[in-house]
Amino acid sequence: MRINKYGLKDTIEAGIKREIRQRCGFGCVNCGNAVYQYEHLDPTFAEATEHNPDHIVLLCGGCHDRVTRKILSKETIKIRSDNPVCKQKGFSFGPFDLGLVEPKITIGTLNCKGVETLIRINGDNVFSIKPPESEGAPFQINAYLADRDGREILKIVDNEWITTTDNWDVEVVGTRITIRKALGDIVLSLRSEPPHNLVIERLEMEHLGVKLSCRENQNLKVITPSGQILTSNSMDIEGSKVGFDINNNSMSIGVGGGSVRIGSMTLDHMFPSMPQMLADSAPKSRKIGRNEICPCRSGKKFKKCCGSVC
Template sequence: MSNDPKRKIPNQIQREVRQRCGFGCIMCGLPIYDYEHMKEWAKVKEHVAEDITLLCPQHHREKTAGRLPIELIQKHNKNPFNLRNGKSSYTPLYYQGDSCEFIIGGNTFKMDSQEFPNQMIPIMIDEIPLFSFILDKGHLLLSALVFDQFNNLILVISENRLMYSTDPWDIQFVGKTLTIREKFRKILLNITFDSPNKVIIDKARLLYNGIELLIKGDRLLVGDENQRLSRNIFRNLQCGIMIGREPQIPIGTGIYLGNINRYTRNSIELKRLAAEILE
């Protein structure tokens, strides 16, 4: 039965269910979830968005075992946890070890030194680290802040604990990869948590304080078409790419870009690349 192609929920219905359920378990808000037919598939043999909900693995098992009654599931399906709170619950990320690596738009940021500084910030904008790893005697802690164009927080990772807002048009967490979309075929962030020590961002529109970074494959475009970064390697630097305002306490930096256009797209190249990336 598990190999029956008719049992696969069509992508459009999956997205409708995610949006209605707030991109997480309706019971507890966990971002890791299964699609659950409230009307048993074996009986109805059809996919109807209104009859499908999201349950985390634990609540899914409890439903299957009969410990979680369908009446309670239906109640929470009408008022999902995440939509009540405007955000998901935190879920852990399992990072560890004595080295770390970011791959962002084909640029590699590595740290394996146990000497000070023990923090790797691949990208900092106006003193705010968008992503960072802290190494501390085998403990590897990932943090991240992802904003929309109005500086609203969309994704927060605090020392290996991930949470996201329910404001985006769509959020999908499949395996190790989280994809946040602004609208249909418009990706805001595609990030892979390749534990135990790596993060990969191969498609994104990173935004903060009017700075825009466009990422696709091995290309990273900062601000305008004159700042194209590709295949750079940064090793044991506290900050790889610093953009805009500098912190009051100087830190070791690979590339500093102080004077960058903010939310301007006045070139044909930038418009073309942005269109490619955001599809």
């Protein structure tokens, strides 16, 4: 968090952010990119005494950098602010340009449309969609994505994606975001297909003990802490309140109405390995009396059976 010489924090209230988004057309005023940041234009943040929405614009990272490097003048941005590109074209573009039509979200082989909460894990809405806040505003995606160790790698708050600097690598090429834990180790690959589709091409995550992995057009796998394993290579959910509701000991699909079509699905249970099962079933370690019945179930006394070799 930054604080300027007047004690103003760089945290902007949600209501003011919304007013800025609406005025700017929900994208960068200069290029229309839907991945943006809030920029104090005049006065700059260093000289601002308040977060006045009339003096703040949306700029994408590229345009902001060009302004900082003085390649793009603030005078040009002021002109754009009076007539934002998004307002001219009627839409914003970028990885999360969803437009005004209900988007389709694909997570591996799970396809959802008109679903309020796509995935819920132990009560947490991991992936959800909100309707437009006002006329002319886009649908809003909110999501929390983690890696296979349960550490946050990306979150989406009202169409704004945020990645932590703890990630090993975050690469953005075109409309695709790729996050790696190490060289060649991809834990998330996500792409947008503006303005109606968002696709999770690849994901390996754990949240609250539930493991979730997927590959586009290949599979979706869920493993609960109790050992339940669900695998599906085709699942379509439409119009449900919750698409996939996952708990420690149960999984529900298509909660709250709507329609569900499952092309292929298997539900198994992961059992411990045989050595572990034997170890778990073995009696607790204690000294066996010589005249007790031998635990090997031979019927003989311990001293005349297994105890005789001790």
